[in-house]
Amino acid sequence: MTIASILGAIVIGAVVGALGRLVLPGRQTIGWVLTVAVGIVAALIGTAIAQSVGVSTTPGIDWIELVMQVVLAAVGVGLVAGFKRSRV
Known part of the structure; x- marks a missing residue:
């Protein structure tokens, strides 16, 4: 992996994670x-x-791939937030 591909993965991950977080209701x-x-x-x-x-x-x-990624990010953010909430 090159530096450009790693930086690209971080940028795309940030966008997909933010979109997944926006899809979920609440805080x-x-x-x-x-x-x-x-x-x-x-x-x-x-x-x-x-x-x-x-x-x-x-x-x-x-678009289909992007929707898959955002749905998976929403599920992941929900799981991580639920796990973190249950530990506190």
Whole structure:
């Protein structure tokens, strides 16, 4: 992996994590670092699912892949926020 691909993953993870956090109603008690981490993981898993389904190489913006990533990020943020809330 190059520095550009790592920085790209962080930026895309931040965007996907923020969108996933916006989808959830209410206030999430996790910080931005956890949001970005969840977003990166959701982006990677969403891309893998999109490639296995065969929708990752569509012309233009890959909307289906982006929706998969945001849904996974929303689920991840919800799980992390719930886990953090139950521990406190």
